[in-house]
Amino acid sequence: MVGLLAIICLSSGCFESDNGRDNDQLPIAVTILPMKEIAEEIGGNRISVTVVVPPGAQPHTFEPTPALVSRVSGSKIFFRLGPDLLPFEDRLVERISSFHPDSIIVDLSDGIDLIQQGECGCPYDHGDYDPHIWLSPRNGAVMAEIMAGALIDLDPEYTEFYSKNLARYIARINEIDQQLTEDLADYQNNRFIVTHDAWGYFARDYGLEQVAIHVGGREPTARDIQQIVQIAEENSINVIFVEPQFSHKAAVSIAEELKATVVVIDPLAEEYLDNFLIVADAMKGAMT
Helix, strand or coil, rough: CHHHHHHHHHHCCCCCCCCCHHHHEEEEEECCCHHHHHHHHHHHHEEEECCCCCCCCCCCCCCCCCCHHHHCCCCEEEECCCCCCCCHHHHHHHHHHHCCCCCCEEEEECCCCEHHHHHHHCCCCCEECCCCCCCCCHHHHHHHHHHHHHHHHHHHHHHHHHHHHHHHHHHHHHHHHHHHHHHHHCCCCCCCCCCCCCCCHHHHHCEEEEEEEEEEEEECCCCHHHHHHHHHHHHHCCCEEEEECCCCCHHHHHHHHHHHEECCCCCCCCCCHHHHEEEEHHHHHCCC
16 A cells, blocks of 8 residues: 555655645635646645636636635735736735735745836736736746745745755756747747737747737727738748637637637646646647
């Protein structure tokens, strides 16, 4: 039995275990689903994680219910993306701080080179910077280190536990980053068309250029669509990427005119690191 458990653990990539502490977990909150994987890989079974934005919801327009605000307020730490990135997140922090002035709020954007809004063309009123910081494995490493530091400060008795989990996760991030760097290098066409301009950090890391269908928070006009069609024809783009959280109508219209394929990529997938490999495979197919 012990041998079988060891085999199962090795095959599933178990994190460092903290035996017997499931009834004493630290309640932690994160803004979006991809951050849950990072927190759980670092915190293991020392923590339980509440995700503010539920699956299928759109973070740019999301508003938490009073019950969710109360639950997040009861967390030991709220890991948020950062100030002036998502409007609801700023409002949520204000409400938490008013109810619980001693709440620990940790900004995961600290130390990340933010892309200015004008550079990403992002369509929503979320301040001066592109909020999609998690869509980069390299940024994910920064976020993991910040989470580990905050958990160690909160729970110093388990410093070694958190540190080992962090080292293991960073090693995996580095492997994926290296694989993506190799897989996405030296394509003659490095442009891709996507519904929502969320992939600026990913594009920056790997020398790509995204072209967004939705600009300025509105549906594209007929002229906008023709401009995108022209870009696609000039760059021999035959794949249009769509996202589950956004309307596919304009993307399908463009794809029909180009006789292109529509492919779904999810910026909010729960399987954070594995999702980068899925997206990279899709983009390789689009840029060949």
